[in-house]
Each structure stands twice: as structure tokens, then as C-alpha cells.
Amino acid sequence: MGRKFFVGGNWKCNGTTAEVKKIVITLNEAEVPSEDVVEVVVSPPFVFLTLVKSLLRSDFHVAAQNCWVRKGGAFTGEVSAEMLVNLAIPWVIIGHSERRLILNESNEFVGDKVAYALSQGLKVVACVGETLEQRESGSTVAVVSAQTKAIADKVLSWENIVLAYEPVWAIGTGKVASPAQAQEVHFELRKWLHDNVGAEVAASTRIIYGGSVNGANCTELATQPDVDGFLVGGASLKPEFIDVIKSATVKKND
Numbered sequence: 001m002g003r004k005f006f007v008g009g010n011w012k013c014n015g016t017t018a019e020v021k022k023i024v025i026t027l028n029e030a031e032v033p034s035e036d037v038v039e040v041v042v043s044p045p046f047v048f049l050t051l052v053k054s055l056l057r058s059d060f061h062v063a064a065q066n067c068w069v070r071k072g073g074a075f076t077g078e079v080s081a082e083m084l085v086n087l088a089i090p091w092v093i094i095g096h097s098e099r100r101l102i103l104n105e106s107n108e109f110v111g112d113k114v115a116y117a118l119s120q121g122l123k124v125v126a127c128v129g130e131t132l133e134q135r136e137s138g139s140t141v142a143v144v145s146a147q148t149k150a151i152a153d154k155v156l157s158w159e160n161i162v163l164a165y166e167p168v169w170a171i172g173t174g175k176v177a178s179p180a181q182a183q184e185v186h187f188e189l190r191k192w193l194h195d196n197v198g199a200e201v202a203a204s205t206r207i208i209y210g211g212s213v214n215g216a217n218c219t220e221l222a223t224q225p226d227v228d229g230f231l232v233g234g235a236s237l238k239p240e241f242i243d244v245i246k247s248a249t250v251k252k253n254d
């Protein structure tokens, strides 16, 4: 299949220097499958990016949690893609639902951000996902398709994009999507890519699931054919993140 399992840890707006160092020590001491089997990327807050990068084992990588939509300049409080590149930060998360909903980032704005970050050489974890109301009204596929289209409309290549399906109702709630629910949406997203971008992009793009993933539920989710990994929030701050990384071996035995 050729889609390497991807496990991202989104630390969100959490941590002190001491706490961050403690998480890195746990990660550095962990025995996990090799880089051939799983790509691990952790995403500390901006202020800890260089510290984490300097301490983290070389087979794990770092991501920023956001970046500015265009070239830097007079945009108080923002961090530009160029700055991340300058610090050798390889990845950035864009379009997380907390930014879409709390900071009113529109589909088009997210698409512009993804395109600009890619143009500067960053790799992007691009997030999509429906709210509970949208799911209950039967519009899940329409919502995630529109979010994906807004990205597809702006980018020239999907080579450096990982698409994260993160149902809003599952984020930080402890209410994880069932393996069948995750697989259904991942299948639809891959079909959307196939029909609207191309067969090769659909076959090669990793679609990862996020929303209350933990050490106990990851293995069953990972068995789903269109689930290519995870974006983990709360559990990425805990030692059980190692178990999520290890769930990659489910694919190895395919």
C-alpha cells in the first residue's frame, strides 16, 4: 500500500519547560517500531519548539501547531512559515478545529495557509472534521469534502500533506469514533481525493484519525484499512502515547 503509519502528538497550549522535558525523556527512552514502520511527529507550543527539537531523539520529528497565512511582516502575534523553516521545523498542523471554531478560520483561509506553508517547504497535517450537529443532520461527508476541497483548490501537490480526520465531537471528549465510523469517513475522503484529485493521490495520501485516541482504543482503530495513523491530543502528553505509536505494527502484519 505504501502509506507509512503516521502518529502525531498535539500538545496544544500545555506545558512548562520542566513538563516538556519530562515528556521528551519518556519519548526518548521508549522502545518503538522503527522509522520504516511509523513516522512520529510531536507538536509542542511555539515557545518550546526549539527546545524539544534539540532534545528529541532523531527518529522523531516536530511540528508547529499553526503558522501565518502568508509571508511574515506586520502581523502581531503571528509566526510565519519562513520562521519555522529557518528553525528547521519540518511540519505544521493547519486547520485544527479549535482554530476553525474558536478563531473563526474559514475553509478558504485554511486552504490558503496549507498552500503557503507547502510553498515554503513545510509538510502539513491538514485537519478536517464535522461538529456533532453536522453529524446528526447527516452532513458529515459534505462538510469534510468541502473542507478538503478548499485545500485541494489551492495546492499544487498532495505529496507533503497528511489529512487528519478529526470529528469535533470526539476531540477532548473521551467519546472516540468507533472503528466503523472512522473507516466510513476515511473511505469517503479517499474516494473524494480519487474522484477530484486523482487515483495516485488517493492511494498515497495518509488519512489519519484524531479524537480521543488513547492507548486502549488505538489498536482496533488502526486495523481499519483507510486509517493510516493518528493525531493524538490529550494522550500525547502521557506515557500511553508510546502505545499509540506501537499500534503501527498492526499495519506491518497486513
Ligand code: PEP
Pocket: 010, 166, 170, 171, 172, 173, 174, 210, 211, 212, 213, 231, 232, 233, 234, 235
Ligand atoms: C486533537 O486535538 O487533535 C485531538 C485529537 O485531541 P484529543 O486526542 O485530546 O481528543
